[in-house]
Each structure stands twice: as C-alpha cells, then as structure tokens.
Amino acid sequence: xxxxxxxxxxxxxxxxxxxxxxxxxxxxxxxxxxxxxxxxxxxxxxxxxxxxxxxxxxxxxxxxxxxxxxxxxxxxxxxxxxxxxxxxxxxxxxxxxxxxxxxxxxxxxxxxxxxxxxxxxxxxxxxxxxxxxxxxxxxxxxxxxxxxxxxxxxxxxxxxxxxxxxx
Amino acid sequence: xxxxxxxxxxxxxxxxxxxxxxxxxxxxxxxxxxxxxxxxxxxxxxxxxxxxxxxxxxxxxxxxxxxxxxxxxxxxxxxxxxxxxxxxxxxxxxxxxxxxxxxxxxxxxxxxxxxxxxxxxxxxxxxxxxxxxxxxxxxxxxxxxxxxxxxxxxxxxxxxxxxxxxx
DNA sequence: ATAATTGCAAACGCTTTGCAACCCC
DNA sequence: GGGGTTGCAAAGCGTTTGCAATTAT
Numbered sequence: 001x002x003x004x005x006x007x008x009x010x011x012x013x014x015x016x017x018x019x020x021x022x023x024x025x026x027x028x029x030x031x032x033x034x035x036x037x038x039x040x041x042x043x044x045x046x047x048x049x050x051x052x053x054x055x056x057x058x059x060x061x062x063x064x065x066x067x068x069x070x071x072x073x074x075x076x077x078x079x080x081x082x083x084x085x086x087x088x089x090x091x092x093x094x095x096x097x098x099x100x101x102x103x104x105x106x107x108x109x110x111x112x113x114x115x116x117x118x119x120x121x122x123x124x125x126x127x128x129x130x131x132x133x134x135x136x137x138x139x140x141x142x143x144x145x146x147x148x149x150x151x152x153x154x155x156x157x158x159x160x161x162x163x164x165x166x167x
Numbered sequence: 168x169x170x171x172x173x174x175x176x177x178x179x180x181x182x183x184x185x186x187x188x189x190x191x192x193x194x195x196x197x198x199x200x201x202x203x204x205x206x207x208x209x210x211x212x213x214x215x216x217x218x219x220x221x222x223x224x225x226x227x228x229x230x231x232x233x234x235x236x237x238x239x240x241x242x243x244x245x246x247x248x249x250x251x252x253x254x255x256x257x258x259x260x261x262x263x264x265x266x267x268x269x270x271x272x273x274x275x276x277x278x279x280x281x282x283x284x285x286x287x288x289x290x291x292x293x294x295x296x297x298x299x300x301x302x303x304x305x306x307x308x309x310x311x312x313x314x315x316x317x318x319x320x321x322x323x324x325x326x327x328x329x330x331x332x333x334x
Numbered sequence: 335a336t337a338a339t340t341g342c343a344a345a346c347g348c349t350t351t352g353c354a355a356c357c358c359c
Numbered sequence: 360g361g362g363g364t365t366g367c368a369a370a371g372c373g374t375t376t377g378c379a380a381t382t383a384t
Contacts, residue, residue: 037337037338038338038339039337039338039339039382039383039384041338041339041340041382041383042382043339043340044339060373060374061373073340073341074340075340075341075342076341076342076374077340077341077342077343077374077375077376078339078340078341080373080374080375081339081340081375094266097264097265097266098264098318099261099264099269102266102373116306116307116310116312118312119315125310125312127306127310129302129306131302132299132302132303132306135296135298135299135302136299136321139283139294139296139299139321140283140321140323143283143292143294143325144325144326145283145285145292145321145323145324145325145326146323146324146329147321147322147323148286148322148323148324149321149322149323150319150320150321150322151265151318151319151320151322152317152318152319152320153317153318153319154303154306154307154312154314154316154317155314155315155316155317155318156307156312156313156314156315156316157312157313157315158310158311158312159311159312162313204362204363205363205364206357206358206359206363206364208357208358208363208364208365210364210365211364227348227349228348240365240366241365242365242366242367243349243366243367244349244350244351244365244366244367244368245364245365245366247348247349247350248350248364248365269348
C-alpha cells in the first residue's frame with residue numbers, strides 16, 4: 001500500500017486560473033439543481049464563486065463576509081440554505097468539525113483528505129493515507145455496512161508547540 | 168483518599184454491581200478536583216453516578232433528566248460545568264459528534280473505541296481497530312506531531328437499512 | 335402565471351455566564 | 360471568613376425558519 005502523504009498544507013493558490021474549476025463547479029451545481037427542479041440563480045452562482053476563491057479552511061461567517069465585501073447578492077440565510085446543496089454537488093466539504101469549530105473547504109478539484117490539528121497553535125495539516133481508508137472500508141464491511149463517508153480528525157501537538165509555545 | 172458515600176445516605180438505586188466502577192470514578196474525580204483546589208460536592212457526585220448508571224450513548228439533556236427524575240441535586244448549568252472535568256478525569260467521553268448530534272458515554276471501566284453510524288436507522292456500532300490506531304500514530308509522527316487524541320467516525324448504511332428501508 | 339428564491343428578522347436549540355445565595359474547608 | 364459551588368434566568372451564538380416580496384422559466 002502506498003503511503004501517500006499530502007504536502008503540508010499545499011495551500012491552493014486562490015483566484016488565479018480557476019476558470020476551469022469554476023466551470024466544473026457550476027456545471028455540477030446546475031446538474032444537481034436541475035435534477036431537483038431548482039434554479040441556478042445569481043446568488044447561488046456568487047456563493048460558488050466565493051467558495052472557489054477561498055483558499056484553505058473557512059467559516060460560514062467568513063464566506064458571508066466575502067460575499068458582502070464584494071457586494072455580491074447572497075444573504076446569510078441564502079448561504080446557509082446553499083451549503084447542503086454545494087456539499088451534495090461535491091463543490092464544498094466540511095473541513096474541521098469539533099465542539100467549538102466548524103469550517104468548510106473547497107471540494108471540487110481536490111482529492112479527499114482528513115485533518116491533523118495542533119491543539120497548541122491550531123495549525124491544521126491535511127493528510128491522505130490510503131492504508132487507513134482501506135482499513136475503514138474493511139471495517140465497515142465486517143459489520144455489514146456500506147461505507148458512505150467518514151470524519152477522521154487527529155488531535156495532537158506539533159513540533160513547534162512542543163518546543164516553546166505556552167499552552 | 169477515602170471514598171465517602173453520599174452524605175444523605177441515598178444508595179445508588181438500581182445499580183447492577185457497579186460499585187467498583189463508581190469507586191474508581193469518584194476516586195479519579197476527587198483526585199483531579201483536589202489537584203485544582205476544587206471540591207467533590209454532592210452535585211458532582213450525583214452527576215458521576217448518573218453517568219455510570221447510563222448505558223450506551225446519551226445526550227446532556229438525557230443526563231439532566233435522569234438527575235431530575237431522581238431528585239438529585241444538579242441543575243443543567245452544573246452538569247454543563249462538570250462535563251469538561253468528568254472528561255479530563257477519564258470518567259466521561261464524547262461518543263458521537265456530528266453537525267446535528269452530540270452524545271456522550273461512560274469512559275471509566277471501558278476501552279477506547281470509535282464509532283460506525285448507520286445513516287439509515289441511526290444505529291451505532293462501536294469498534295476498536297488497533298491497526299488503524301497504529302497508522303494514526305505513525306501518521307502523526309510523520310508530521311512531527313505528538314498524538315493526543317482523535318475523532319474517528321464512519322458513516323454508512325447497515326445491512327438492514329439496505330434491504331428494506333426507504334432510502 | 336407558477337413555483338422557486340431571497341432577505342430580513344424572529345425563532346431556535348444548545349451552551350455559557352452573571353449573580354446572589356450557599357456550603358465547605 | 361474566604362473562596363469554591365450552585366441554581367436560575369438571562370445572554371450568547373450559530374443555524375434555521377416564517378413570510379412577503381421578487382425573480383426565473
């Protein structure tokens with residue numbers, strides 16, 4: 001089994017040359033919406049663009065602020081109503097979810113990965129470990145389950161935080 | 168340290184041979200509290216008992232209801248204030264945590280495990296897979312992290328739900 | 335036209351907090 | 360008595376929802 005590790009962070013550069021991504025995202029979105037008799041409106045388009053423009057993890061609040069700062073149409077309520085749709089369309093994904101944090105990230109044009117969070121400084125490392133994915137599938141099968149998804153987050157302390165950081 | 172019984176003499180009502188667990192839990196709790204200049208009060212004792220009496224996963228609401236139905240002292244606020252302490256003492260652990268569910272479970276006297284949740288019927292299977300635990304440690308080490316914990320939940324569909332249930 | 339969509343603000347549900355009374359050491 | 364503890368109710372917060380106006384097809 002190949003142990004492919006994502007490059008730390010690999011923060012996707014934003015805003016540049018993402019037309020193809022945007023096209024792919026809007027295409028998917030429109031497909032999902034059409035399949036349900038829903039419409040691809042200006043507000044929804046703006047939300048998709050805002051998500052793609054974001055690099056890394058972000059909160060709903062930040063996304064709404066982005067839209068607002070660009071004078072784009074999409075109120076908080078509309079954003080919240082769009083989140084599940086974006087997720088189902090594979091455009092958006094939940095990033096970190098804990099008792100006191102909830103962030104999202106772009107999903108279109110990216111590979112699946114999980115998160116390793118430093119409890120000292122909050123740094124988040126994205127990782128992809130096929131061996132674990134395999135074991136998860138094996139495990140689900142063992143219990144007669146069809147695996148549809150998972151939430152896997154590792155919490156620890158990074159080297160920097162172990163050295164000097166307070167707390 | 169000595170384990171004093173509830174001052175009002177109220178013996179744990181049901182209880183099926185859990186005295187040793189209760190003793191262990193109270194002992195740990197008292198230790199943690201003492202180390203911080205905090206006290207093991209009747210309310211906190213009642214909460215510990217309520218947690219041990221619970222089988223399986225439960226919500227805070229359910230725990231509060233338990234206490235209330237037994238006329239035990241411990242308001243909702245007190246329970247919420249005790250949760251982090253119980254967790255640190257290893258008496259309580261978070262069970263399932265998703266965007267719309269948050270349950271806890273007894274940790275004392277139990278082995279570590281993660282959860283497999285059926286998205287059809289809500290059934291939760293607890294699993295312990297050492298191979299995955301090992302890979303997690305390996306992964307954290309690879310990034311220079313000291314692993315302190317993790318949240319690993321698998322979501323799928325159980326055999327029963329695949330057979331008949333409506334989607 | 336017909337039905338979906340949106341913004342706003344009110345409603346919500348869960349968790350936290352301010353505060354005065356209380357209890358323990 | 361000093362300081363931790365508790366209950367109650369109010370405050371917070373992020374998310375959801377009712378509703379009337381608006382817009383897409």
